[in-house]
Amino acid sequence: MPNIPGRQIASKTMVTLPRRSAHRRNAHHPAVLATVAGVLLAFVVLVLPQPAEPGSWFPGDEVADSLVGRWIDAVGGMETYHEFQSAAFTVTTVLYDTVTGRIRRSRPRYVWIKKGPYGEQSRIERWEGAGLIQQGFNGRDPAWAAVEGELLPDTAKDTREALYVSRDVFYWFGLPFKLRDPGVYLQYLGLRERPGAEWSGEAGSPTRAPDGLYHAVGVSFGVGVGEHQDVFTYYFAPDNPLPHETTYVEEGKTSLNRMVWGEIDRAGQIEYPYAVRRDFLTESGKRTKALVVSDVVVNPETPQQKFERP
DSSP states (O other): OOOOSSSOOOHHHHOOSOOSOOOOOGGGOHHHHHHHHHHHTTSOOOSOOOOSSTTOOOTTOHHHHHHHHHHHHHTTOHHHHHHOOEEEEEEEEEEEOTTTOOEEEEEEEEEEEEEETTEEEEEEEEEETTEEEEEEEOSSSOOEEEETTEEOOTTSHHHHTHHHHHHHHHHHHTTTGGGGSTTEEEEEEEEEOOSSOOOOSSTTOOOOOOOSOEEEEEEEEOTTSSSSOOEEEEEEOTTOSSEEEEEEEOTTOOOOEEEEEOOEEEETTTTEEEESEEEEEOTTSOEEEEEEEEEEEESOOOOGGGGSOO
16 A cells, blocks of 8 residues: 555554454555656646546556555445445434524424446435425436425426435435545645634634644546546545545536534444434535434335436
8 A cells, every 4th residue: 555645544543443344456466556656646636537447546646546445444444335225214404593503493304325237226205395206217317306206397496306315315324434436536636734723613702723734535436437537635644544535526516515524323233323413514624514414224125216207
């Protein structure tokens, strides 16, 4: 495994969660990495090539691959994701007033996801004024939306957003394993300070810049991968394999979004890892919203009809 610039991440301090295995890919073998790291890390990678196969890294980016690999290993290894087939859970969006810190609104979404014969499948339900809004995607046919079981037209807002929402819930529940998907580009951006101020956790209290430097890993997506070409940066503290913060810029926009990771829990016989909550911050460190995951069931028997058009 290549040395990571800055403070060494020692294997004894790396793991903060129970591990089901010590999965290592052949590409992480020290003999392989020692040969290429000294040459490749001396160059700045300006253009990211198309990866040859899932999990392959880009020239000069063994460090990015290593940091993602440590994160995956810390939560059970890729075999955990291979054993994962489906899940049902609730994602509650909590909106906060940035001045008082009080909750302005909360809205639960009820989610089912499943690995299907044609790819990743999702079903999302939420209550609005018009009734029960349903969105779904079976991995093959066009994504759909319905109100109380009545299919909405293709021009409806919920229909137009259905594919993005379906893939979004699968992506975040699938991290960090989804970073091994084909067409996901990893790039080590060096040791950096995290952007903006630190969140204190309390409304109205002073904020300050985060202490220390973090390993920054850039994540982007190839053509045809995902619905939006958003660009993400994951910040890893030198002594922790789990990311502390993720920032992202949405396609077509310039504003930076900040997200701080909460605790990790596990569910099911395979002890599948998931983030209990993610808090979203302004540049000044004020919390604007949180996504809270609850009622997680891993590998339930979800009928295929759940993902089909009504």
